[in-house]
Amino acid sequence: MDWPQPRWTGIFSTRFVCAVATLGPIGTRLPAPGTWGSLVGLVYAMVFWRYARWEVTLVWTAIAAYVAVAFCGDAARRLGKGDPGEIVLDEFVAVPLVFLAWRHWHGGLWPEWAVLLLGFGLFRLYDIVKPFGIRRLQRWNAGWGIVADDIAAALAAGATLHALAVLWRLLH
Numbered sequence: 001m002d003w004p005q006p007r008w009t010g011i012f013s014t015r016f017v018c019a020v021a022t023l024g025p026i027g028t029r030l031p032a033p034g035t036w037g038s039l040v041g042l043v044y045a046m047v048f049w050r051y052a053r054w055e056v057t058l059v060w061t062a063i064a065a066y067v068a069v070a071f072c073g074d075a076a077r078r079l080g081k082g083d084p085g086e087i088v089l090d091e092f093v094a095v096p097l098v099f100l101a102w103r104h105w106h107g108g109l110w111p112e113w114a115v116l117l118l119g120f121g122l123f124r125l126y127d128i129v130k131p132f133g134i135r136r137l138q139r140w141n142a143g144w145g146i147v148a149d150d151i152a153a154a155l156a157a158g159a160t161l162h163a164l165a166v167l168w169r170l171l172h
Contacts, residue, residue: 002140002141003140003141003144005069005070005073005074005077005141005142005143005144006066006069006070006073006074006143007074008070009070009071009074010074014078017071017074017075017078018075018078018079020071020075020089021068021071021072021074021075021076021087021088021089022075022086022087022088022089023037023040023088023089023092026040026088027085027086027087027088028086033085033086033088034085034088034091034124034127034128035124036088037088037089037090037091037092038088038091038092038095038120038123038124038127039120040088040092041091041092041093041094041095041096042095042116042120044092044095044096045095045096045098045099046116048096049096049099050103051103053104054100054101054104057096057097057100058097058100061093061094061096061097064093065093065094065147065151067093068089068090068092068093068143068146068147069142069143069144069146069147070143071089071143072087072089072090072143072146072147073142073143073144073146074143075087076142076143076146077142083138083145083146087146090146090147090149090150091127091150093147093150093151094123094147094150094151094153094154095120095123095154096154097151097154097155097158098119098120098122098123098154098157098158098161099115099116099119099158099161100155100158101162102115102119102158102161102162105162105165106162106165109165109168109169110165110168115161118161118164119157119158119161122156122157122160122161123153123154123157125157126152126153126154126156126157126160127149127150127153130149130153131156132152132156133152134149134152134153134156135149137149137152
């Protein structure tokens with residue numbers, strides 16, 4: 001995919017762009033920054049999107065993903081790296097998609113802590129292993145590739161979570 005990298009972040013300093021893309025110290029000072037960024041994304045999902053309609057979550061996540069494309073792509077360019085591990089805004093923005101429509105279709109099926117733990121684990125697994133062609137999305141240029149693989153991992157994790165719920169209902 002060869003979409004142009006958004007350039008509007010050029011008005012900001014390198015320090016600011018990199019701080020947004022790394023979520024400050026989350027991406028730069030902690031071990032396993034992708035996991036920590038995903039955990040912060042899980043908190044974000046629960047605080048802001050826990051009771052929201054799935055359509056609202058989807059639209060706001062699409063907007064946030066565009067912002068992430070701009071900041072992540074610009075930060076990677078300024079750091080001189082392709083997809084630096086310290087950039088974790090992409091994980092943060094993608095996590096709400098793991099739980100998209102969960103309450104609407106399966107609310108109350110399992111304890112919420114179990115759903116969060118399973119969804120988080122599936123997201124991290126798919127983000128690290130990158131199955132189902134997710135790895136190819138990283139080839140997209142600039143910020144598009146940085147963000148697209150995380151969005152796909154979140155959607156795959158969400159689809160797996162929903163499939164497991166359907167299977168659970170069929171077997172019980």
